[in-house]
Amino acid sequence: MKVVRKTARIRSEKQRGVEIIDQLIKKLPSWASGRGEQGDILLSTRIRLARNLYGIPFPSTAGDEELQAVVEAVEKACQQSRVFDGAVYLYLQQTDEISRKVLVERRLISPMFAEAKHPGMVVIDTAENISIMVNEEDHLRIQSIQPGLGLKEAWRVISRVDDELSEHLSYAFSEQFGYLTACPTNTGTGMRASILIHLPALSILDEVEQIIRELAPSEIAVRGFYGEGTEVIGNIFQISNQLTLGRTETAIIDRLEVVANKFIEMEQEARERLLKKQRVDLEDRIYRSLGILRHARIMSSLELMNHLSMVRLGVDMGFIDGLTPEILNELMIFTQPAHMQKLDQRLEDSHQRDVVRAEMIRQKIH
Amino acid sequence: MKVVRKTARIRSEKQRGVEIIDQLIKKLPSWASGRGEQGDILLSTRIRLARNLYGIPFPSTAGDEELQAVVEAVEKACQQSRVFDGAVYLYLQQTDEISRKVLVERRLISPMFAEAKHPGMVVIDTAENISIMVNEEDHLRIQSIQPGLGLKEAWRVISRVDDELSEHLSYAFSEQFGYLTACPTNTGTGMRASILIHLPALSILDEVEQIIRELAPSEIAVRGFYGEGTEVIGNIFQISNQLTLGRTETAIIDRLEVVANKFIEMEQEARERLLKKQRVDLEDRIYRSLGILRHARIMSSLELMNHLSMVRLGVDMGFIDGLTPEILNELMIFTQPAHMQKLDQRLEDSHQRDVVRAEMIRQKIH
Numbered sequence: 001m002k003v004v005r006k007t008a009r010i011r012s013e014k015q016r017g018v019e020i021i022d023q024l025i026k027k028l029p030s031w032a033s034g035r036g037e038q039g040d041i042l043l044s045t046r047i048r049l050a051r052n053l054y055g056i057p058f059p060s061t062a063g064d065e066e067l068q069a070v071v072e073a074v075e076k077a078c079q080q081s082r083v084f085d086g087a088v089y090l091y092l093q094q095t096d097e098i099s100r101k102v103l104v105e106r107r108l109i110s111p112m113f114a115e116a117k118h119p120g121m122v123v124i125d126t127a128e129n130i131s132i133m134v135n136e137e138d139h140l141r142i143q144s145i146q147p148g149l150g151l152k153e154a155w156r157v158i159s160r161v162d163d164e165l166s167e168h169l170s171y172a173f174s175e176q177f178g179y180l181t182a183c184p185t186n187t188g189t190g191m192r193a194s195i196l197i198h199l200p201a202l203s204i205l206d207e208v209e210q211i212i213r214e215l216a217p218s219e220i221a222v223r224g225f226y227g228e229g230t231e232v233i234g235n236i237f238q239i240s241n242q243l244t245l246g247r248t249e250t251a252i253i254d255r256l257e258v259v260a261n262k263f264i265e266m267e268q269e270a271r272e273r274l275l276k277k278q279r280v281d282l283e284d285r286i287y288r289s290l291g292i293l294r295h296a297r298i299m300s301s302l303e304l305m306n307h308l309s310m311v312r313l314g315v316d317m318g319f320i321d322g323l324t325p326e327i328l329n330e331l332m333i334f335t336q337p338a339h340m341q342k343l344d345q346r347l348e349d350s351h352q353r354d355v356v357r358a359e360m361i362r363q364k365i366h
Numbered sequence: 367m368k369v370v371r372k373t374a375r376i377r378s379e380k381q382r383g384v385e386i387i388d389q390l391i392k393k394l395p396s397w398a399s400g401r402g403e404q405g406d407i408l409l410s411t412r413i414r415l416a417r418n419l420y421g422i423p424f425p426s427t428a429g430d431e432e433l434q435a436v437v438e439a440v441e442k443a444c445q446q447s448r449v450f451d452g453a454v455y456l457y458l459q460q461t462d463e464i465s466r467k468v469l470v471e472r473r474l475i476s477p478m479f480a481e482a483k484h485p486g487m488v489v490i491d492t493a494e495n496i497s498i499m500v501n502e503e504d505h506l507r508i509q510s511i512q513p514g515l516g517l518k519e520a521w522r523v524i525s526r527v528d529d530e531l532s533e534h535l536s537y538a539f540s541e542q543f544g545y546l547t548a549c550p551t552n553t554g555t556g557m558r559a560s561i562l563i564h565l566p567a568l569s570i571l572d573e574v575e576q577i578i579r580e581l582a583p584s585e586i587a588v589r590g591f592y593g594e595g596t597e598v599i600g601n602i603f604q605i606s607n608q609l610t611l612g613r614t615e616t617a618i619i620d621r622l623e624v625v626a627n628k629f630i631e632m633e634q635e636a637r638e639r640l641l642k643k644q645r646v647d648l649e650d651r652i653y654r655s656l657g658i659l660r661h662a663r664i665m666s667s668l669e670l671m672n673h674l675s676m677v678r679l680g681v682d683m684g685f686i687d688g689l690t691p692e693i694l695n696e697l698m699i700f701t702q703p704a705h706m707q708k709l710d711q712r713l714e715d716s717h718q719r720d721v722v723r724a725e726m727i728r729q730k731i732h
Contacts, residue, residue, distance in 0.1 A: 280721055284663035295657025297650035355646055 021099040029128035034325030036148020043196040050190035051140040054170040058182040067119040077168035092120035101338030194240030201270035203235040234305030286314035299358040387465040395494035400691030402514020406682040409562040416556035417506040420536040424548040433485040443534035458486035467704030560606030567636035569601040600671030652680035665724040
């Protein structure tokens with residue numbers, strides 16, 4: 001009887017997890033609203049804090065019971081925090097593969113965490129501004145995402161969350177090193193701040209690498225859309241601070257803000273240059289992408305991202321009317337493979353997805 | 367005084383040549399009407415006769431005075447023929463480079479003839495159904511073009527012209543060999559019949575070569591859009607008979623009609639197969655081409671021909687409404703480089719032409 005009841009409980013939790021994901025995929029996360037400072041170039045800003053509980057080994061060496069205890073402690077702490085009113089709690093072990101992929105696509109968990117077999121959890125607030133991965137590389141990876149250049153707002157929110165949670169959780173902290181983390185590169189503030197920035201003009205002119213080289217490459221890291229170990233697609237770069245030790249949080253944020261503004265300025269300058277020297281070629285690229293999106297019958301995610309980049313540039317520069325960054329973000333997020341597959345299980349086949357994706361695009365932008 | 371008058375005469379003839387070309391480029395030749403039997407696959411049919419005047423060397427060895435005499439004899443003969451009522455007479459030496467290129471683009475003269483420095487002439491009837499190159503490889507190359515599969519009509523027209531001209535011209539003819547020609551491959555009937563056929567489905571399936579191999583390759587030759595020595599572009603093939611000696615004209619025509627029908631049948635069958643097995647891929651190709659034509663800001667002739675091929679297929683198969691073969695032929699003919707340059711001398715620059723071409727396309731098919 002006990003076994004049956006336990007199975008039933010897991011099923012009900014699985015059921016709840018499915019419903020949560022079903023709800024999630026219908027709406028845009030608030031960071032994708034297209035609003036926010038410098039929102040035409042800077043898609044979003046993210047800050048994450050790595051935290052670990054005192055006296056429990058890091059996830060890579062901890063046993064399942066210890067990890068389960070971490071999950072329960074974090075859940076309890078969140079439930080006592082006002083920030084997490086109405087938040088959802090997803091238990092990784094009861095979350096199926098497609099749902100995990102949806103979470104990766106929404107940038108709520110890392111691709112690595114999606115593969116985890118041990119007890120883990122994701123906490124997500126209603127607007128998807130704040131989320132926590134429990135038992136990824138560290139016990140807690142708290143993340144705050146804001147639209148546009150929102151480093152200060154992200155920092156305000158995440159430090160409030162960090163303060164509230166620390167009232168109920170005992171963090172591993174050393175007076176000498178700061179917050180202790182699984183990977184030494186995170187030790188200190190345990191903070192990483194990053195921006196997701198759209199650099200089509202610099203990409204066309206092949207100048208991104210050069211700017212990165214000039215901007216103290218030891219300090220910043222450039223990654224792809226889905227974070228560490230992923231490719232840059234659609235000319236969208238994730239740029240983050242590299243140093244965490246021996247720096248204050250505000251110093252890191254200020255430095256990244258300088259870097260972000262530098263990229264924005266260079267991208268704007270590159271757009272001006274394209275407009276001046278290669279206007280027709282630029283228009284040709286932009287309108288061809290628009291034409292292909294409006295007409296294609298088969299469209300892969302990757303091809304879509306490349307055309308969206310050109311169309312976004314066209315919208316930003318005033319060539320294209322009637323399309324907004326929000327519509328483009330909807331296309332970018334809702335047409336991702338797991339999002340589509342979650343909505344319609346028949347779309348397991350990638351060719352079939354490419355056909356339906358092309359249909360979704362035509363409906364949105366015709 | 368005499369010299370001045372002669373210069374004035376040449377100028378006035380040049381002037382007249384310019385006007386003729388100016389008139390020519392504004393209208394579609396009647397073979398491009400898009401009507402005609404099997405006109406969805408078979409664009410046009412052409413028959414040409416090679417004739418030489420008795421007692422005058424072939425153009426490659428004749429002197430300028432002899433060639434001038436040929437020009438005058440042919441002009442006089444044409445003026446006595448009803449077929450050439452209202453026809454225009456263009457003297458090659460008074461026709462500038464761009465105008466010669468226009469004639470090549472309209473398939474009224476060969477690329478080789480466009481380079482000629484010796485006395486030569488082109489006679490063109492008002493509908494461009496009948497034309498004569500004087501002093502190309504042979505003294506006369508009489509050509510009759512019809513829309514669609516019009517071998518019998520082309521033959522009816524050209525043999526009437528041939529009969530009428532032969533009343534006023536003395537042809538070089540041997541009882542043993544037939545009509546004597548500069549190149550022995552033309553000796554006999556002096557006739558070559560050809561079709562211009564659009565084979566997009568067979569091209570997609572990469573089956574054109576195989577069909578040619580099966581269809582007695584010694585008998586037929588496959589060439590590009592502008593004839594001998596030119597490339598196949600936009601999946602349009604020129605297919606002609608190879609043998610002229612020891613065959614009657616009607617035997618040649620009947621044989622080419624069999625070949626034409628075979629190609630039409632194979633192309634239709636290939637379209638059916640594509641529709642059955644790769645419908646979405648086919649639609650994707652067709653609509654992408656349409657989308658690019660509707661949106662591009664820069665378009666080369668070659669790229670246009672390839673997209674036109676897909677759009678033509680889409681029109682033929684009923685995927686695309688509101689476009690006709692005639693509109694597509696207008697795009698194909700009026701956007702050729704010399705046609706554009708003739709209309710606007712500033713379009714000497716090929717990049718500038720590509721920009722204006724894209725504009726013309728958008729106006730036509732939006």
